[in-house]
Amino acid sequence: xxxxxxxxGMTRGSAGNVDSRRxxxxxxxxxxxxxxxxxxxxxxxxxFQPPTFLLPAPSEISRTFFANFTxxxxxxxxxxxxxxxxxxxxxxLGILVAIVVARSEVLSSVLLPFAxxxxxxxxxxxxxxxxxxxxxxxxxxIAIVAVMCFFPTMVSMVRGLRTPSPAQVSLMRxxxxxxxxxxxKLRWPAAMPFLFNAFKICATLSMIGAIVAEFFGGSVKxxxxxxxxxxxxxxxxxxWAAIIVACILGLSFYFAIVLLERxxxxxxxxxx
Amino acid sequence: MRDASxxxxxxxxxxxxxxxxxxxxxxLFLWEGSKTFFNLPDYKLPHLAQIGxxxxxxxxxxxxxxxxLQDTLYTGLxxxxxxxxxxxxxxxxAALFVHWKPAERGLMPYVVAxxxxxxxxxxxxxxxxxxxxxxxxxxxxxxxxxxxxxxPVTINATRGLKSVDRDALWLMHSxxxxxxxxxxKLRVPASLPxxxxxxxxxxxxxxxxAIIGELPVGSKRGIGVQIVVGSxxxxxxxxxxxxxxxxxxxxxxLFYGVVALVERRALHWKQE
Amino acid sequence: xxxxxxxxxxWKIFGAGESETIALQNVDLTVETGEFVxxxxxxxxxxxxxxxxxxxxxxxxxxxxxxNGKTPRQARLDRDYGMVFQAPxxxxxxxxxxxxxxxxxVMRSAREDKRGRAVKMLDLVGLSDFQNHYPRQxxxxxxxxxxxxxALVFEPTLILMDEPFGALDEFTRExxxxxxxxxxxxxxxxxxxxxxxxxxxxxxxxxxxxxTPRPGKIARIIDIDLSYPRNFETRESDRFFELVTExxxxxxxxxxxxxxDD
Numbered sequence: 131x132x133x134x135x136x137x138x139g140m141t142r143g144s145a146g147n148v149d150s151r152r153x154x155x156x157x158x159x160x161x162x163x164x165x166x167x168x169x170x171x172x173x174x175x176x177x178f179q180p181p182t183f184l185l186p187a188p189s190e191i192s193r194t195f196f197a198n199f200t201x202x203x204x205x206x207x208x209x210x211x212x213x214x215x216x217x218x219x220x221x222x223l224g225i226l227v228a229i230v231v232a233r234s235e236v237l238s239s240v241l242l243p244f245a246x247x248x249x250x251x252x253x254x255x256x257x258x259x260x261x262x263x264x265x266x267x268x269x270x271x272i273a274i275v276a277v278m279c280f281f282p283t284m285v286s287m288v289r290g291l292r293t294p295s296p297a298q299v300s301l302m303r304x305x306x307x308x309x310x311x312x313x314x315k316l317r318w319p320a321a322m323p324f325l326f327n328a329f330k331i332c333a334t335l336s337m338i339g340a341i342v343a344e345f346f347g348g349s350v351k352x353x354x355x356x357x358x359x360x361x362x363x364x365x366x367x368x369x370w371a372a373i374i375v376a377c378i379l380g381l382s383f384y385f386a387i388v389l390l391e392r393x394x395x396x397x398x399x400x401x402x
Numbered sequence: 403m404r405d406a407s408x409x410x411x412x413x414x415x416x417x418x419x420x421x422x423x424x425x426x427x428x429x430l431f432l433w434e435g436s437k438t439f440f441n442l443p444d445y446k447l448p449h450l451a452q453i454g455x456x457x458x459x460x461x462x463x464x465x466x467x468x469x470x471l472q473d474t475l476y477t478g479l480x481x482x483x484x485x486x487x488x489x490x491x492x493x494x495x496a497a498l499f500v501h502w503k504p505a506e507r508g509l510m511p512y513v514v515a516x517x518x519x520x521x522x523x524x525x526x527x528x529x530x531x532x533x534x535x536x537x538x539x540x541x542x543x544x545x546x547x548x549x550x551x552x553x554p555v556t557i558n559a560t561r562g563l564k565s566v567d568r569d570a571l572w573l574m575h576s577x578x579x580x581x582x583x584x585x586x587k588l589r590v591p592a593s594l595p596x597x598x599x600x601x602x603x604x605x606x607x608x609x610x611x612a613i614i615g616e617l618p619v620g621s622k623r624g625i626g627v628q629i630v631v632g633s634x635x636x637x638x639x640x641x642x643x644x645x646x647x648x649x650x651x652x653x654x655x656l657f658y659g660v661v662a663l664v665e666r667r668a669l670h671w672k673q674e
Numbered sequence: 675x676x677x678x679x680x681x682x683x684x685w686k687i688f689g690a691g692e693s694e695t696i697a698l699q700n701v702d703l704t705v706e707t708g709e710f711v712x713x714x715x716x717x718x719x720x721x722x723x724x725x726x727x728x729x730x731x732x733x734x735x736x737x738x739x740x741x742n743g744k745t746p747r748q749a750r751l752d753r754d755y756g757m758v759f760q761a762p763x764x765x766x767x768x769x770x771x772x773x774x775x776x777x778x779x780v781m782r783s784a785r786e787d788k789r790g791r792a793v794k795m796l797d798l799v800g801l802s803d804f805q806n807h808y809p810r811q812x813x814x815x816x817x818x819x820x821x822x823x824x825a826l827v828f829e830p831t832l833i834l835m836d837e838p839f840g841a842l843d844e845f846t847r848e849x850x851x852x853x854x855x856x857x858x859x860x861x862x863x864x865x866x867x868x869x870x871x872x873x874x875x876x877x878x879x880x881x882x883x884x885x886t887p888r889p890g891k892i893a894r895i896i897d898i899d900l901s902y903p904r905n906f907e908t909r910e911s912d913r914f915f916e917l918v919t920e921x922x923x924x925x926x927x928x929x930x931x932x933x934x935d936d
Contacts, residue, residue, distance in 0.1 A: 155507065156507065156511075159504060159507035159508035160507070160508055160509075160510075160511040160512065162508060163508040163509060163512070181534070183530060183531055183534060184531045184534070184535070185531075236417065239414055239417075240414070240417050240418055240421045241421070243418060244421075244422070244425070247655070247658070249602075249603075249606060249658070250602075250605070250606050250654045250655045250657070250658030250659070251606075251651045251654050251655060252606060252609050252610045252613060252650055252651065252653075252654045254610060254613075254614070255610070255613055255626075255629060255647055255650040255651070256647055258629055258630070258632065258633030258636075258643060258647075259643065259644075259647060261633065262445060262446055262633070262636060262643075263446060333518070334517065334518050334519070334520070337519075337520045338520045338522055338523075341520050341522070341523050342520075342522060342523075342610075342614055345525075345526070345614060345617050346617065346630075346633070347633075353523070354523070357523055357526055357527075358526045358617075358618065361526035361527045361529075361530045361618070362526070362530060362618060362619065364530065364534075366527055366530075366531070369526065369527050370527070372523075373520075373523050373524060376519070376520050376523050377519040377520070380518055380519045380520050381515070381518055381519060384518040567761075567763070569759045569761055569763040570763050570765070572726075572729075572731050572757070572759075573757060573759070573763055574780070575730075575731055575750070576729055576731070576750065576755065576756075576757040577753065577776075577777045577780040577781065577828075578750050578751045578753060578780075579780045583780050587765075587776070587779070587780070588765070591765065591767045592767075594767075669767075671766055671767045671768075671808045671810070672766070672810075
């Protein structure tokens with residue numbers, strides 16, 4: 131879903147070699163929109179002066195962002211650590227389970243629908259349970275993120291490991307390859323694009339999961355709790371500044387995965 | 403591949419139901435088993451009977467299950483409203499993107515980026531801001547569900563509306579079809595598979611959005627409120643938190659299920 | 675007026691500057707009403723481009739094109755031609771019948787009229803029993819027959835076919851060739867048929883236009899003097915082989931010359 135020419139194109143553009151056509155077609159228009167929206171927002175707030183809790187001016191938000199810089203980024207990285215830990219745990223378990231499940235045709239075809247259906251369960255709503263189990267601190271947030279990352283990773287990985295056609299497997303068998311070699315040289319590389327697709331989804335999910343789990347309670351030194359409290363006491367500009375931090379961290383995580391994907395799978399191009 | 407041939411001959415549908423029952427039985431067994439084995443306190447893992455008992459416990463407003471059902475429906479309505487509004491506005495924006503390139507160039511990058519960023523973090527500010535304006539309490543939840551639906555639908559509907567192949571388009575030109583005819587008879591039907599992919603994601607997202615919107619203090623109705631209440635009284639009534647979370651999960655599954663059902667009817671021309 | 679298509683010194687150039695490619699160079703061509711004309715050549719010779727210029731799906735860069743004595747644009751707006759692509763290009767969400775009705779819907783024909791004409795066309799291509807099937811339920815050959823019915827249903831004077839049988843197996847292709855000739859005899863349409871199969875071109879056509887690539891131009895126009903109706907025996911006649919050889923020799927000559935250019 132997230133996978134788009136634009137998101138990936140941005141990293142490609144920054145590697146230099148931005149020709150003028152590219153500039154006009156894909157960079158200038160969004161930049162223009164950005165400037166116009168910001169200008170209208172700022173002017174609108176100055177002219178109509180809505181209460182700050184409803185909509186603070188961009189200038190106000192940026193002032194807050196820099197005034198509370200250390201504080202915001204400390205909270206940001208506290209939340210980010212939860213997200214990354216949960217991501218690692220959930221994706222890791224997902225991969226391991228998938229390797230086992232994918233070995234059996236029946237097991238995969240029977241289990242996969244359930245794993246897919248788990249997408250429909252609002253997992254974050256279980257945050258209070260996680261708090262009961264793992265405490266109000268990082269533990270419960272990491273657990274929620276891990277559960278959220280587990281299912282998409284497992285589903286993609288099972289699908290990926292099962293993509294090689296019978297003909298491709300037969301080819302390996304004709305070389306008298308053993309199960310391990312078939313896994314290592316055929317199934318695993320075939321699953322890589324699927325795995326990275328899941329990683330990209332989970333990168334976003336993990337930030338969402340961590341922040342939303344924090345909405346259910348925790349120390350104020352975390353983004354989610356901070357956003358919630360500041361919004362409640364009507365210091366909306368602080369909450370907005372915190373959201374900017376969350377967005378930067380979310381995008382960075384996503385792009386880190388994209389870069390890793392490029393590095394590890396140079397043979398795989400974006401064109402589906 | 404190495405599964406016993408006897409198992410392989412049973413229809414997959416039956417197998418799925420069988421496995422579902424088996425999984426449920428296994429889960430219940432593990433539940434009660436681990437409770438005894440690890441000697442888990444009730445507030446961490448209540449007896450299954452305690453959850454059942456929590457559902458039927460009487461209150462001044464009637465038995466708990468009826469109260470929870472009403473709250474779940476309330477949340478469901480908020481989510482549904484947002485789902486419909488977000489779906490319609492997302493599709494309309496996609497239609498604009500397809501017919502007017504500058505709009506797509508300027509706005510699409512932001513729509514795509516929204517998917518890599520925890521936009522749900524805006525929820526507390528929307529609840530507080532809209533609440534302060536004196537709007538009805540369901541409105542802010544519906545707004546959250548709306549924007550969570552809006553972005554995925556915009557992306558996928560745009561992709562779907564553009565997914566028509568060149569010859570299919572040329573065919574229409576050869577009939578001297580109007581733009582409107584091309585849109586109605588070609589682009590819209592071609593976009594449906596893409597649209598439903600997004601709607602399934604959004605169905606769950608809108609439920610999550612509505613629940614998250616109910617978390618801030620001051621909310622009075624909805625299953626989100628009940629989850630918070632449940633976590634507060636977990637020590638006294640350990641089954642209740644589980645009961646609220648089960649209701650939230652059922653709501654998510656209902657939304658997803660209905661969309662999946664409509665999809666199956668609408669796309670019957672695709673493969674069986 | 676019997677010239678249904680006239681090309682007068684037509685050029686088609688794609689791109690500009692260094693990336694400029696001449697797809698068609700100075701093409702002169704006249705087609706009479708009721709003819710079956712095949713255009714043959716290796717890929718990149720501009721044969722599909724030529725078809726798309728007639729269909730007004732592309733504009734010419736230079737020169738003049740007349741279709742039914744009108745500009746291609748006017749001819750398209752008047753729905754003078756029906757188009758058949760290499761891929762059947764059926765709308766997968768419509769039943770076979772609804773696919774054949776599509777052009778009539780777009781052209782806003784009356785309802786019962788629509789149904790009746792679509793049924794008649796499906797009858798013509800031998801698919802009456804499959805009206806309510808969806809495209810995915812049909813074989814490739816059947817799908818292409820639906821696509822032919824769809825091109826005929828609004829009774830255009832001209833049928834443009836762009837390698838319609840290119841993706842089919844040899845047996846299906848030969849059977850559909852025969853069916854197409856029957857339909858042509860029955861409906862008296864003019865057919866412009868793009869192909870890269872020599873025997874198909876010779877078997878079907880009253881004239882074969884041989885084209886060469888880079889830049890795309892007409893090498894020769896060969897009259898096919900085999901009598902209609904043609905059948906399986908036609909393919910085994912000596913004259914058929916002579917004509918196939920003639921086309922192949924023309925292509926070979928031009929092909930070797932083209933290779934030296936590169």
